Amino acid sequence: xxxxSPASIHKNRRGFRRQLRExxxxxxxxxxxxxxxxxxxxxxxxxxxxxxxxGHFAEVAFQQQLDVGLDPWWEPLTEAxxxxxxxxxxxxxxxxxxxxxxxxxTVVSNSVLEHIPDVTPVLQEVGRVLAPGGWFHFAVPGxxxxxxxxxARMFDALGMxxxxxxxxxxFDRISRHRYYWQPEEWQERLGRAGLVVDRWWTYFSxxxxxxxxxxxxxxxxxxxxxxxxxxxxxxxxxxxxWLTERILRRFYEEPLPEAGAxxxxxxxxxxxxQGADVFDRSVLE
Numbered sequence: 585x586x587x588x589s590p591a592s593i594h595k596n597r598r599g600f601r602r603q604l605r606e607x608x609x610x611x612x613x614x615x616x617x618x619x620x621x622x623x624x625x626x627x628x629x630x631x632x633x634x635x636x637x638x639g640h641f642a643e644v645a646f647q648q649q650l651d652v653g654l655d656p657w658w659e660p661l662t663e664a665x666x667x668x669x670x671x672x673x674x675x676x677x678x679x680x681x682x683x684x685x686x687x688x689x690t691v692v693s694n695s696v697l698e699h700i701p702d703v704t705p706v707l708q709e710v711g712r713v714l715a716p717g718g719w720f721h722f723a724v725p726g727x728x729x730x731x732x733x734x735x736a737r738m739f740d741a742l743g744m745x746x747x748x749x750x751x752x753x754x755f756d757r758i759s760r761h762r763y764y765w766q767p768e769e770w771q772e773r774l775g776r777a778g779l780v781v782d783r784w785w786t787y788f789s790x791x792x793x794x795x796x797x798x799x800x801x802x803x804x805x806x807x808x809x810x811x812x813x814x815x816x817x818x819x820x821x822x823x824x825x826w827l828t829e830r831i832l833r834r835f836y837e838e839p840l841p842e843a844g845a846x847x848x849x850x851x852x853x854x855x856x857x858q859g860a861d862v863f864d865r866s867v868l869e
Contacts, residue, residue: 590785593620593840599644600836604829605820606640608806610799613832614846617787618694618723619645621848626719628689634678634710635696639664651688654681679705686715693722698761704773711777714853720779726786726847727764730756734794758800767847779851786844792835793845 599619603612622645629651633642636653638660646669653670655661656677665673676682678700691710697703710720730736730752739748756762765773771781788796809818817824 590621590624590840594623595837596620596623600833601822601825601829602644604825604832605817605822606644606815608799608803609828609832610796610803613792613799613836614695614788614796615641615644616836617792618848621723621787622646622692622721625721625850626690627692627721628719630688631690631692632683632688632713633670634691634693634706635699636661636664636670636673637696639667639669641694642669643667645694650692652683654678679709681709681713683713685712686718687713689715689718691718691720691722693720695723695725697722698724698763701762703763704776707773707777707779711774711779711853714779716853716856718853719782720774720851720853721849722851723846723848724770725759725761725764725845727766728786728843729761729764729793729845732790732793732845733797734790735797755797767849770847770849774849774851779853782850782852784847784849785840786842786847787840788845789835789838789841790845792838795832795835 596616596619600612600616603616603619606612607615619641627646627648629648631648631650631652633650633653636642636650636655637657639653642650642653642664649668650670652672652674653661653664654674654676655664656675658675661673661675664670674682679702691714693710697706700706714720733752733755736748736751736755739745739751767781767784770784774781806817809815822829
């Protein structure tokens with residue numbers, strides 16, 4: 585299965601700066617890159633935001649208000665409700681979902697599926713709640729993520745493969761990543777759920793991933809700031825972030841690489857011969 589990247593991706597530099605003001609730098613870089621992908625994708629409603637978290641990504645990535653935000657964690661769900669970027673909030677797991685068959689025309693799930701212990705039932709549920717002809721857009725780390733980790737590559741170059749693998753396992757735990765599947769593996773599992781890959785592409789070069797990797801320890805003070813003030817940055821001003829933006833901008837603006845650390849999928853549920861445009865509007869009631 586060959587990658588089919590978009591012909592062009594509009595770069596929202598204002599959105600990138602906003603992300604830097606509101607998130608730790610390493611997360612801001614990744615989310616800004618991902619938010620740009622959704623600007624030219626089909627997003628017919630009703631739209632389900634699967635694993636919506638605190639709603640920040642929905643606030644910056646989508647111009648329209650999404651119909652439903654679903655998450656299994658109560659605290660971030662209350663934050664998402666306060667942002668008002670979803671018409672309805674649902675406190676539930678990804679399997680089973682409390683929605684009727686064919687309730688949505690679009691499901692989005694950004695950097696969520698890799699954290700779920702058993703993702704297969706969730707994919708089955710996405711296939712069930714999507715209406716025929718509906719879209720499923722999602723982002724996940726790919727098999728290059730572990731290979732690109734800069735510290736692990738250094739240990740590999742020194743012939744310390746055991747230490748390199750231990751570091752990769754440590755980063756797996758820090759990132760809470762459970763899957764680094766090949767695109768073909770995702771294609772197979774999506775197919776079992778009745779879904780067909782329309783196109784996919786890779787993103788985030790080794791340099792961009794190094795910025796994210798080193799941003800984890802360098803961003804530890806922001807955790808304390810978040811707990812004390814409710815926001816990630818103590819001084820979220822452009823002048824204070826000038827150097828950070830200069831360092832990260834080249835990774836934000838880089839073209840899609842031939843081999844990237846992450847994978848983005850745009851998937852569709854095939855049309856049926858009858859009832860192809862029927863979905864349950866009761867989800868919005």
